Amino acid sequence: MDTMEPKRRPLSWSLVLLAPVLAAAGCFYDGPTDVEEVEFEVIEEVTFDSSLGIDLARMIRLPTGIYIEDLSVGEGPGVEFGDLVEIVYTGYLRDGVEYLPEDTIDFQIGGEVVPEGVHLAMIGQQAGGERLMVIPPEHGYGARGYQNVPAGSILIFEVELVGINQ
Numbered sequence: 001m002d003t004m005e006p007k008r009r010p011l012s013w014s015l016v017l018l019a020p021v022l023a024a025a026g027c028f029y030d031g032p033t034d035v036e037e038v039e040f041e042v043i044e045e046v047t048f049d050s051s052l053g054i055d056l057a058r059m060i061r062l063p064t065g066i067y068i069e070d071l072s073v074g075e076g077p078g079v080e081f082g083d084l085v086e087i088v089y090t091g092y093l094r095d096g097v098e099y100l101p102e103d104t105i106d107f108q109i110g111g112e113v114v115p116e117g118v119h120l121a122m123i124g125q126q127a128g129g130e131r132l133m134v135i136p137p138e139h140g141y142g143a144r145g146y147q148n149v150p151a152g153s154i155l156i157f158e159v160e161l162v163g164i165n166q
Contacts, residue, residue, distance in 0.1 A: 038143040038152040039152055040137040040138065040152040041094065041154045043056070043065065043067060043134055046094055046154065048094050048134075049094065049095050049096030050096075052092060052094070054134060056134070062121070064117070064120050064136075065138075065139070066121050066133060066134065066136065067133070067134040068131055068132065068133050068134075069131065069132045070129055070130070070131050070132075072128075072130045073129050074125065074127045074128035074129030076126055076127050076128075076164070077126070078124035078125060078126050079122045079123055079124060079125050079161065080109065080123065081123070082108065083108070083165065084106065084107070084108050084109075084164070084165040085107065085109060085161060085162075085164055085165070086104065086105070086165075087105060087122075087159050087160060087162060088102060088160040088162060089102070089104075089118075089157055089159045089160070090103075090158050091155060091156070091157050092157075092158075093149065093150075093155070093156070094154045094156065099148050104162070109122060109123070115135060115139065115141060116139050117135030118135070118157055118159065122159065125161050127162070127164050128160075128161065128162075129161050130159065130160045130161075131159050132157075132158055133155075133156065133158075133159060134154060134155075134156055135156070136154060137152045137155075140153065140155040
């Protein structure tokens with residue numbers, strides 16, 4: 001009894017057939033298709049607006065290059081990866097411009113929703129505590145920027161941790 005194997009097309013045919021689909025999908029993407037070389041701001045080399053109250057000498061520099069300062073210490077266990085948290089936050093650029101007005105948000109540490117640097121800077125923060133965070137571009141919005149945040153920008157967040165749901 002003969003077994004019939006499905007007829008296989010060479011890989012080149014698969015690519016030829018797939019090309020129009022990929023081209024059509026590209027029509028729906030409205031973001032930049034090529035990101036030009038962007039120079040990232042360097043935390044230690046910039047001047048911060050005095051209204052932000054940033055003094056790198058009194059802040060803790062994490063191995064990621066993120067700087068944190070507890071403005072007030074909370075109580076209980078610190079935030080860990082995977083925790084569900086509720087925060088009140090405000091986002092600034094280094095020139096003091098508020099790009100994210102005060103808001104409350106719930107999210108999972110290690111997930112999405114906020115820039116990666118906020119997740120990393122919150123590890124260990126206790127409920128009720130307030131933390132100032134200075135986040136380098138590679139842990140913020142990077143080379144693409146975000147809405148009114150220029151590409152390569154340092155981000156500053158003031159974050160109050162309302163609660164942790166482990």
